[in-house]
Amino acid sequence: MRQNLILLIHCPDREGLVAAVTSLIRKVGGNIVDLDQHVDAERGVFFMRVEWTPPGDPDVTARFEKAFSDAVAAPYEMHWRLEQADRRLRMALFVSKYSHCLYDVLSRWQSGEWAVEIPVIISNHPDLEHVARAFGVRFEHIPVTRETKAAAERRQLALLREERIDLVVLARYMQILSADFIASMPERIINIHHSFLPAFAGGQPYHAAFTRGVKIIGATSHYVTADLDAGPIIAQDVVAVSHKDSVDDMVRKGRDLEKIVLARAVYAHLQHQILVYDNRTVVFE
Amino acid sequence: MRQNLILLIHCPDREGLVAAVTSLIRKVGGNIVDLDQHVDAERGVFFMRVEWTPPGDPDVTARFEKAFSDAVAAPYEMHWRLEQADRRLRMALFVSKYSHCLYDVLSRWQSGEWAVEIPVIISNHPDLEHVARAFGVRFEHIPVTRETKAAAERRQLALLREERIDLVVLARYMQILSADFIASMPERIINIHHSFLPAFAGGQPYHAAFTRGVKIIGATSHYVTADLDAGPIIAQDVVAVSHKDSVDDMVRKGRDLEKIVLARAVYAHLQHQILVYDNRTVVFE
């Protein structure tokens, strides 16, 4: 079986872009399986995701990259990358004390729902080590205090390097990462926030939602940027609440939202469906 | 046919409240058709809505009110009111230039879906007079500028008195009402805001939603208070959007949300299902 390739592009919108890309894929003997394209008319930016089957030739990737770079990407000023559809990404999970997202991600991995590797779980608390053990995953307890934060992040980053991590998933990790840490993994850290952002950013969103008397609560999954809870949104969903719901009821209903919304975002990332531009995401489905 | 009565109560939570109320209704010969009760455990407040059929006795309402006031409401420190289920409320519509909520409300009225009177439509622009005319409703054009605002509101209030208005519905009325105006109609002015409050309060919410890159947009209907877009929320709903949706697409999708959410809130008010406490609503459905 030849492995499909996924080409992701964004560039200034110009005439002939689709034809230029698809013609080159055709020229190297590739067959397009799925093409999704989008133009942000207001900003004049073109986005494309093409999944294609290359010919049997073992050098096709290198050959395509060279030809594409010279003949298409350069003249059209493209930002682009080429991903292998079947490569299993390596994911690190960061957790604190809440276990629902952790259980959910581990279940999807262990049951084979997600084709991913999870070499390590990192936590600032020891509480969830038993979960990691039940699923047979390495657990590293790295406490974080104001004083030790810099050292703790160095240890975390060393672990990420050691385990060759492609993606960090903050599964209700209750610490704020430093700008340096974030900069080392651009568009590769996914967080779940327990509100319908931008409403109720920051701590205690369910309490804030209760006090405001909203009739719907939400959860938001986003790439982490240096600006707290303000990174590019990947997925959101909501659930109805009423005056009958106490803060505890909202927390309970919210847990289900959080794990489903986080899973949708991670899945889209694993499928190489996401392009980020101007702090917004294009999610090709 | 005897007309049902609706008793709405809130008071400090105490033992024996339900028994005290239902026993008195029983005592005057009433039959409970629907009872909904709620306790806000955190704040220690009790809420109840009881719909009941009184006996044939023509004086029953006065008799009940007297007995209830003395024997139940006073000792339990209740805020309460008694509504007649079938009385048709008189509603004034305030509009500016957007017509979708106006058409929707008028259609529900004219088709008999809502048992309500709409004696007058008030607008700061003349644009929608043709709609009022098509539906046979009085239309009053009252321009509002910074200088004329006080005088305009006096004219508006005079119209509300003249038409004995029970409820003002701001169907995308693009002016801010003064605190005095609002105070004259407490919990009797319903607005539709074109965002999922508290996200994107104020003007241009669809532009703000686009810029933030949210994956869901919403609409919120609430009672108007002196604090802009911060009154008690009655109803909210949302619709999914994606990177494909331009601001114009959001406006289009949002229009449908706005009219449905506004209609739900107005309907709940017409059914006397809403209690307000601490800037939150209890909506008994």
Next chain:
Amino acid sequence: MRQNLILLIHCPDREGLVAAVTSLIRKVGGNIVDLDQHVDAERGVFFMRVEWTPPGDPDVTARFEKAFSDAVAAPYEMHWRLEQADRRLRMALFVSKYSHCLYDVLSRWQSGEWAVEIPVIISNHPDLEHVARAFGVRFEHIPVTRETKAAAERRQLALLREERIDLVVLARYMQILSADFIASMPERIINIHHSFLPAFAGGQPYHAAFTRGVKIIGATSHYVTADLDAGPIIAQDVVAVSHKDSVDDMVRKGRDLEKIVLARAVYAHLQHQILVYDNRTVVFE
């Protein structure tokens, strides 16, 4: 302003399809504004919608159609059509006694939300003539009984021809159209059914939903085929219900669903976003 063209295609899936189409558009001097493509891998069918701006040349449409037919459509065995994005379609409304969908469609037309013509409303009952009159639309009352049905349909078809109707919208029209009538307007008759099809096809779906005790009700808009309530589905949506909802409550909640779902389907048709294949729709959004 040059008017955009919309090319809609489906054909057996083959290598090089996207390149072939986009290259030809490029060759005639067109600029692709939006391209959406889909492959039904199971059935091996390729679907594409391309919106493009032609060059200023007045003959470009004819020139493109000739070249496309010979060089692309024929060798790839394509079913295809070319639509003009800004041409206003002419829509006939069929109604009986329920007015909510009628009001909704007329409001969208009269407010300019939809760029469409509505030359005629046809009904088997006289009840809604006053609505047509308020909106200034021709109303034709054509009663239908078992005996007169064939004659009535001839009158209806004559009206459709006379008014050069492109699209028939059954806005809660309570009669079943004959197979001949339907065959004369293939994929050009849109119905709204007041259930979540295929659940509760046929009459009285809200009663059936109540009896079954479902917790969600729905509405379905579909193209009409000779097989009752079984045509290709264009849009569906749902709303939560509970034990508190009587049949009348379901009817009330359902009305809002029906008008929104019908409007989404009609809008997609007006935008030439729909392809039908194998009794299913591809709706490019």
Next chain:
Amino acid sequence: MRQNLILLIHCPDREGLVAAVTSLIRKVGGNIVDLDQHVDAERGVFFMRVEWTPPGDPDVTARFEKAFSDAVAAPYEMHWRLEQADRRLRMALFVSKYSHCLYDVLSRWQSGEWAVEIPVIISNHPDLEHVARAFGVRFEHIPVTRETKAAAERRQLALLREERIDLVVLARYMQILSADFIASMPERIINIHHSFLPAFAGGQPYHAAFTRGVKIIGATSHYVTADLDAGPIIAQDVVAVSHKDSVDDMVRKGRDLEKIVLARAVYAHLQHQILVYDNRTVVFE
């Protein structure tokens, strides 16, 4: 801490019911914490759930039951039961090969989200034993063939008795239970069906949904009755799909629905929120 009691009632609707029940609770010194009541006006049936705190008296339950039975339940012909709010129910899980619901239920139990006991998992396949082991739960592999079905059910029932099981949860158990088995656990077997019932009952619902071209798929949790997939519905939810979704995509999206909907139904059962009448549920929330 005194444990709350939950009184669940249904009976023919009569005047004075609420007053009769609440007065008696008051008389034994109880304090009503939450009262929810519903009248099915069409069928003339009254439903009520009252949660109340009894006085410190150790005999209060027996005393209340005696008084209630004689003075209220008998004259009003009530079906009723009294549950202890904090008693941990004992749940058995039945599974086959799909693990997503199993993981989800076990996670809720192990994390303490649900106050429940799970003494045993029963499966007709050995595949998921490793999951049971990771969570430390007894796993019993009881193969089922047409020939061995009766014997297998006897073993299953013996296990349920041995473990004093209150509730059976079919977490994607792919066998049909016999009428006798079901009769032995009335309204105590909860199933999750992977469609929006009554649409697509029976096997292969995602294939059927794909073929029909629906735009929304759903999941349904219900009490099991002898009539396949036709028992009283407890919870349903849906998710949007489009032409882009293959059967596999529907299966993937459906998995998340299934586990959330099953969990909502089980939670409502654990909270004693459900009354069944006429093959429909009243779910007090």
